[in-house]
Amino acid sequence: MSKYKVVIAGSLMAPALERIQKFCDVKQWTKSGAIPQELLFDWLKDAEGLIATASIKVDKELLKHAPKLKVISQAAVGYDNIDIGACTDKSIPFGNTPGVLVDATADLAFSLLLCSARRIHEGWDFVRSGAWRSGSNIPFGIDLAGKTLGIVGMGQIGAAVAKRAGAFGMNVIYYNRNRRPDDEKIGATYQHFDTLLEEADCIIVLTPLSKETRGLFGREQFTKMKSTAYFINVSRGPVVDANALFDALKTGQIAYGALDVTDPEPIPIDHPLLTLPNILITPHIGSATTETRTAMAQLTVDNLLAGLEGKPLPACVNTNLIMEKQKG
Incomplete structure (x- = not known):
């Protein structure tokens, strides 16, 4: 059985990364700084899942380069870098990590x-x-x-x-x-x-x-x-x-x-x-404890795997919007 193709745009706690690697072929940006846009767009050509970071903008332009994308997940509560409307138009669920931090x-x-x-x-x-x-x-x-x-x-x-x-x-x-x-x-x-x-x-x-x-x-x-x-x-x-x-x-x-x-x-x-x-x-360390970042990473993976399998995300921002779009 072939594995899902997933792009991870930044670092991820080891236990969560190991879970993804069991089910997915992973391309991950591990260098310092944001992933170059040209490289990200190239990786997204065949990607079915994306773990985004605050350093990248998920918008209509990005989604044009990701025709097979089924789900987007991010290890954060805030999502001001995500165009929720653009994701909803493509019926792509977006998951965040409320509660755990x-x-x-x-x-x-x-x-x-x-x-x-x-x-x-x-x-x-x-x-x-x-x-x-x-x-x-x-x-x-x-x-x-x-x-x-x-x-x-x-x-x-x-x-x-x-x-x-x-x-x-x-x-x-x-x-x-x-x-x-x-x-x-x-x-x-x-x-x-x-x-x-x-x-x-x-x-x-x-x-x-x-x-x-x-x-x-x-x-x-x-x-x-x-x-x-x-x-x-x-x-x-x-x-x-x-x-x-x-x-x-x-x-x-x-x-x-x-x-x-x-x-x-x-x-x-x-x-x-x-x-x-x-x-x-301080350098944006609000959630920066080992326990909390691990919990955030695990919920991020839960969201990703659920979306890849066509199941409801445990923490989805735009579920209702997608359902309304599909009814309309």
Whole structure:
């Protein structure tokens, strides 16, 4: 029995890769950086399955070069690099990995807040540089207990962050496209967006990237925040206007910033944000634990194999859209 032909556009955790290789002939890009488009298009000529990465754009142009494609899967929750409409037009299901990275990402989001609030990395730099002496001016942070945390984007990760904030004695407010029916259960109070900006001592952004959220945080929004506000972005880089954030931090319009995502990404070494003393940036490590990345990879394979066999994907973004198209 012949094996399915699959293209993997980047790295994949070993246990998941081994599962695919049992059933599929695999072409995998293993070098650093994004796979060259010309090579990707050549590989896709005969491919029945594709494991995409955020570094490639899955659109009508790509799908024209993949006439045999049955399924696309990606090890991520977000899919702003995927043209869902184009996939649906071709009746190609697209699978992502919701749920399995909730706790890891919530841990990272709250860790960025905690490290920023207590200036932990600056304290380490202080010790390492030899500046720690008797009577020296150690870095001072802020207490989190009693502060108001504003969460923008109250999905599963937002609810998990709210739980962690509650354990630290924080008052949690949130803004979401739709108000949740379980405010009391998650320990958070819904507020309008502008009200959240004005009232929050700390803001954590967890909204997905869309037309509505691209550039959601710009000069106007930073102006509405407290001058003592701490701003944390763990969603997508383009949700924040990087130039506006730089100016807000540079002028003291807000107190501190922490980012796990940037625009562009990776952030260039000469980017103005890297010159500031009141910012902390990590390299998009929200889901980067061994356990979580392994679980994401396994779900990615589950989606891929199901699609290759013509079965429903365990986590499919466009199932209903494909069904509606077929009925029409």
